[in-house]
Amino acid sequence: MITLSVNKFLATLTNLIAYAQVAFTHERGRVGDFVASFQDINVDNGDGKVILSADLLEVDDLADTSDLLEVKKPENTDEQYISVTNFKRVKMSINRYLMRGAFVNEEQLADFLGYLMSIMEATKTAYLSDELIKKLCEYEPAQETQKKTIELINTTGLTDPMQLEAANRYNANKIQKEFIKILNGMSFPTDKYNDLKYRDTLDFESLKLIIREAQNADILVDSLAFLLNSDKITEAQRWKETFAIPDEQFDGKGYDDKNYIAWLMHNKKLQFGYFYNVATSFFDSSTLNEQDFLHFSYYLDIVKAYPAVCFKISATLTPKALTAGE
Numbered sequence: 001m002i003t004l005s006v007n008k009f010l011a012t013l014t015n016l017i018a019y020a021q022v023a024f025t026h027e028r029g030r031v032g033d034f035v036a037s038f039q040d041i042n043v044d045n046g047d048g049k050v051i052l053s054a055d056l057l058e059v060d061d062l063a064d065t066s067d068l069l070e071v072k073k074p075e076n077t078d079e080q081y082i083s084v085t086n087f088k089r090v091k092m093s094i095n096r097y098l099m100r101g102a103f104v105n106e107e108q109l110a111d112f113l114g115y116l117m118s119i120m121e122a123t124k125t126a127y128l129s130d131e132l133i134k135k136l137c138e139y140e141p142a143q144e145t146q147k148k149t150i151e152l153i154n155t156t157g158l159t160d161p162m163q164l165e166a167a168n169r170y171n172a173n174k175i176q177k178e179f180i181k182i183l184n185g186m187s188f189p190t191d192k193y194n195d196l197k198y199r200d201t202l203d204f205e206s207l208k209l210i211i212r213e214a215q216n217a218d219i220l221v222d223s224l225a226f227l228l229n230s231d232k233i234t235e236a237q238r239w240k241e242t243f244a245i246p247d248e249q250f251d252g253k254g255y256d257d258k259n260y261i262a263w264l265m266h267n268k269k270l271q272f273g274y275f276y277n278v279a280t281s282f283f284d285s286s287t288l289n290e291q292d293f294l295h296f297s298y299y300l301d302i303v304k305a306y307p308a309v310c311f312k313i314s315a316t317l318t319p320k321a322l323t324a325g326e
Contacts, residue, residue, distance in 0.1 A: 002017075004016065004017070018104055019104075019108075020102075020103060020104075020108050020112070022108075022111045022112050022115045024115060024118075026115075026118060026119055026122035028125075030243070031125060031126065031129045032125055033243075034129060034132070034243050034245075035125050035128045035129050035132065037208065037241065037243070037267065038132055038270055038271050038272055039271070039272060039273060040268060040271040040272065040273045041273050042273045042274045042275070042277075043084060043273060043274075043275055043299065044275070044276070047083055047084055048081060048082050048083035048084050048299055049081075049082055049273075049299070050079055050080065050081050050082075051079075051080045051082065051303055051305065052077070052078070052079055053077070053078045053080075053196065053198065053304075053305035054074050054075075054076060054077045054078070054198070055074075055075060055076035055077075055191075055196075055198040055199060056189065056198070056199045056200075057074065057075070058075075076196075076198065078196055078198075078304065078305060080303065080304055080305070082299050082301045082303075083299060084275040084297055084298065084299045085299065086131075086297060086298050086299070086300065087295075087297045088124075088127070088295070088296055088297070088298075089293055089294065089295045089296070090120045090123050090124060090293065090294040091291065091292070091293050092116065092117075092119070092120055092291075092292045092293075093289050093290070093291055093292070094113065094116060094289070094290050094292060095287070095288050095289050095290070096109075096113065096288075096290060097288045098288065099112075099113075117292065120279070120292065120294040121294065123294075124294060124296055128272065128298075129249075130249075130253070131272075131300060132270065132272070132300070133245065133249055133250065133253055134253040134254065135270060135300060135301075135302065136210065136263060136270060137250065137253045137254045137260075138253075138254055139263075139270070139302050139308070139310070141195060141308065141309075141310055142195035142196075142197075142304070143192065143193075143194075143195070143197065145192035145193065146192070146193055146194075146195075146307075146308060146309050146310060147309070147310050147312070148178060148182065148309055148310070148311050148312070149311075149312045149313070149314050150174055150175055150178050150311060150312070150313050150314070151174075151313075151314050151315075151316050151317055152170075152171040152174060152175075152313050152314065152315050152316075152317060153167045153170055153171055153315065153317045153318070153319055153321055153322070154315040154316065154317065154318065154319075155167045155168065155171075155315070155319075156315075158319065163319060163322075166322055167319055167322065170321065170322055175215060175261075175262075175311075175313070178311065179209065179262070179264060179311075180238075182264055182309050183204065183207065183238070183239060183264065186201070186202045186207065186307055187201060187202060187203070187204065188201055189201045193307035193308065193309055194304065194305055194306060194307045194308075195302075195304040195305075196304050196305055198305060200305075200307065202266065202307065204238065204239055204240065205240045206240070206266055206267055207239040207240060207264060207265065207266060207267065208239055208240055208241045208242065208243065208264075208265065208267055209239050209241075209242045209243070209262060209263070209264050210242075210243045210245060210262065210263045210265070211242065211243070211244055211245070211261065211262040211263075212244070212245060212247060212250070212261045212262065213244045213245060213246045213247060214247060214261075215261045215262065215313070216242070216244035239264065240267070259312055260310045260311060260312055261311055261312060261313050262310075262311040263308060263309070263310055263311070264308070264309045264311070265306070265307065265308035265309070266303075266306035266307050266308065268303060268306055269302060269303055269306040269307070269308045270300075270301075270302055270303075271300070271301070271303060272298050272299060272300035272301075273298060273299055274296060274297065274298050275297035275298060275299070276295065276296065276297050277295075277296045277297075277298075278294075278295050278296075279292070279293070279294050279295075280292075280293045280295065281293070
């Protein structure tokens with residue numbers, strides 16, 4: 001409740017509020033880019049889409065006899081069906097007539113109404129972000145080679161600042177090196193990193209890293225700041241983009257069951273697309289209320305043919321690793 005102040009010149013008068021400013025608290029932020037990075041084609045008709053994939057072919061020796069008419073079909077093909085299973089809406093009621101009593105001009109009213117409408121889109125983005133992170137937490141790779149545990153130095157009990165800084169840099173470098181090893185492994189033919197055991201090869205530009213914010217901060221401060229200024233690594237030796245997810249975003253999504261700190265994956269490994277995405281409104285003449293709706297229906301799933309590696313950390317090494325060359 002707002003209490004109006006008394007006029008300082010005439011105490012019998014009450015000062016009035018003549019200006020209002022809208023606090024635009026729902027900007028795109030990093031979450032907008034995060035959600036957009038997973039969006040694939042929309043399916044305007046039908047019940048979903050099918051993703052087709054195939055393994056590499058065999059190479060054999062040149063033979064003296066002809067096999068020109070022999071039929072050799074592609075082996076190890078896969079058809080993955082991804083269906084539209086989510087039908088959601090965002091509802092908001094606005095009375096444009098009665099709301100005029102809170103504003104002194106049309107411009108202020110229009111700004112606030114525009115802001116309220118933008119909240120519907122921001123609500124959808126936040127919801128999709130939660131669903132994408134939840135799916136990421138639920139994902140369990142089909143092969144053990146898609147799960148990597150990185151052994152780090154246990155810094156518990158370290159009080160010497162120099163030793164603690166050295167241990168933190170060691171850990172950050174160790175994580176970064178493991179990322180790059182897997183990245184390079186994916187750039188040559190291998191069947192280790194996808195759920196179908198297909199041999200594939202990928203460009204760095206096709207990959208992205210999703211990482212917990214705590215580990216990302218360690219890498220930025222303790223590792224990359226050092227390595228990028230040396231001859232050990234360049235930006236060209238990395239994946240296309242990195243998304244650092246705050247720890248609180250994993251709450252209630254099954255993250256604690258697996259404790260992965262990062263996912264290095266193909267851009268299309270986890271994807272969603274709209275069946276429809278439409279804003280509608282209905283005016284109720286009996287109340288002067290306008291009912292606004294944002295309807296969206298979508299598919300969201302993990303694509304088995306694309307590669308992904310999940311990383312964990314284990315603080316099992318002692319500070320002796322700093323001098324033992326481990």
